[in-house]
Amino acid sequence: MDNNNITKDEIMSVYPKAAAAMADALGCDTEKVKLDASLIDDLGAESIDFLDIVFRLERTFKVKIPRGKIVEEARGDLSEAEFSKSGIVSDAGVERLRAFLSEVPSERFPAPLKLADIPRLFTSETFCKMVIRQQRAAAVASGTQPA
Amino acid sequence: MNDCFRAFSFVDRIHSIQPGIKICGSYAIPAELSGFPPSLVAEAVGQLAAWAAMEAVDFKCRPVAGIAAEIDLLSPVCPGQVLELAADLETVDMDAIAYDGTAHVDGNPVIRLRHCVGPMLPLEDFDDPQRLRDRFALLRSTGAAPGAFNGLPPLALQIHPSDEIGQTLRATLQVPTAAPFFEDHFPRRPAFPGSLLMKSNLELAAALATQLPQPATGGSWAPRGASDMKLRTFTRPGETLEMKASLSHLSSDAAIISVETRKGSQLTGSVRVRLATVTTP
Numbered sequence: 001m002d003n004n005n006i007t008k009d010e011i012m013s014v015y016p017k018a019a020a021a022m023a024d025a026l027g028c029d030t031e032k033v034k035l036d037a038s039l040i041d042d043l044g045a046e047s048i049d050f051l052d053i054v055f056r057l058e059r060t061f062k063v064k065i066p067r068g069k070i071v072e073e074a075r076g077d078l079s080e081a082e083f084s085k086s087g088i089v090s091d092a093g094v095e096r097l098r099a100f101l102s103e104v105p106s107e108r109f110p111a112p113l114k115l116a117d118i119p120r121l122f123t124s125e126t127f128c129k130m131v132i133r134q135q136r137a138a139a140v141a142s143g144t145q146p147a
Numbered sequence: 148m149n150d151c152f153r154a155f156s157f158v159d160r161i162h163s164i165q166p167g168i169k170i171c172g173s174y175a176i177p178a179e180l181s182g183f184p185p186s187l188v189a190e191a192v193g194q195l196a197a198w199a200a201m202e203a204v205d206f207k208c209r210p211v212a213g214i215a216a217e218i219d220l221l222s223p224v225c226p227g228q229v230l231e232l233a234a235d236l237e238t239v240d241m242d243a244i245a246y247d248g249t250a251h252v253d254g255n256p257v258i259r260l261r262h263c264v265g266p267m268l269p270l271e272d273f274d275d276p277q278r279l280r281d282r283f284a285l286l287r288s289t290g291a292a293p294g295a296f297n298g299l300p301p302l303a304l305q306i307h308p309s310d311e312i313g314q315t316l317r318a319t320l321q322v323p324t325a326a327p328f329f330e331d332h333f334p335r336r337p338a339f340p341g342s343l344l345m346k347s348n349l350e351l352a353a354a355l356a357t358q359l360p361q362p363a364t365g366g367s368w369a370p371r372g373a374s375d376m377k378l379r380t381f382t383r384p385g386e387t388l389e390m391k392a393s394l395s396h397l398s399s400d401a402a403i404i405s406v407e408t409r410k411g412s413q414l415t416g417s418v419r420v421r422l423a424t425v426t427t428p
Contacts, residue, residue, distance in 0.1 A: 048214065051214070068242065
């Protein structure tokens with residue numbers, strides 16, 4: 001799945017509803033769920049909130065969002081050993097993450113980056129892109145869009 | 148006496164199970180009890196869903212209470228009645244279970260749960276997997292002997308004098324250091340049940356509701372449901388919970404009271420309680 005050609009128009013087409021779902025999950029005003037807001041650092045999300053957000057997005061957009069797949073998709077053809085070691089993401093792994101999470105400002109990637117801290121990078125735009133990827137996958141599966 | 152499967156188990160029988168899709172069961176509320184609060188009816192539905200989840204992952208993980216988007220309290224139940232339980236599973240995997248559930252009595256719905264999500268955690272951290280496999284087999288075959296539950300110990304909710312009459316109300320709940328329900332919930336990791344926190348939240352909301360203006364119909368306010376219930380962390384025996392109920396919405400015939408529960412500064416749970424008017428005949 002090509003993650004790098006998700007357009008701004010596509011993101012903005014899902015953002016209003018996605019932001020509302022995230023705001024409901026986090027108990028905050030929708031205005032606070034800005035595209036570049038870090039869900040953990042800016043909006044105080046905890047692990048239960050990530051579950052809540054994913055299920056709300058699934059219900060809102062009628063898609064299935066695989067959980068825990070971001071790292072796997074970002075890793076691409078890198079092996080797990082090449083991606084991280086002893087809980088620290090390798091330089092090659094960080095490079096893959098920067099490319100996959102292109103919406104995350106470069107300065108937010110700490111050095112070193114712990115594997116467990118990857119979710120701290122996620123923004124509301126990250127979740128918008130999750131929805132778009134699954135919408136595309138569903139369209140391909142249904143034959144309404146070429147692979 | 149060993150309180151395993153006695154003090155906080157609310158499924159006597161599993162009648163049918165379509166793996167990953169639907170599960171049906173029942174629970175006979177012991178007739179000798181003085182009452183059976185709606186939070187325990189919700190607990191029964193959740194426990195039925197939990198059996199389906201554990202079976203689906205071969206008893207490697209178990210769900211814990213996490214999120215309930217909507218809970219409709221349709222009708223009170225009485226000791227001696229049989230709860231007909233059902234859960235429709237939206238998804239079950241090693242990360243989480245998502246389900247809707249209902250409880251009926253004599254074919255009439257008494258509670259409805261929608262869009263519930265429970266994180267899945269390693270089962271062996273909470274209980275002996277083989278013990279649960281054996282229990283599941285019993286529930287699927289002859290069923291468990293009814294009548295094991297002897298009621299809840301006193302859980303004194305200490306409501307504080309209100310600073311803002313009709314707007315906010317605070318309370319303290321001292322979780323007991325020891326209680327029979329901890330042996331069931333859970334043998335290897337005692338945790339204060341989320342449904343008992345829900346019970347206390349409903350009581351606090353009802354207490355705040357007594358400070359509201361009397362409804363236009365002349366009746367009184369009563370909890371009719373809850374929404375956006377979320378549990379964020381486990382509460383261990385002996386911990387102190389501080390609750391704050393706040394009026395969020397008030398109209399002539401409906402009110403919403405938000406309740407937040409904290410341990411110190413840590414938010415442990417939140418819920419919005421829906422109240423409607425009831426007319427005393």
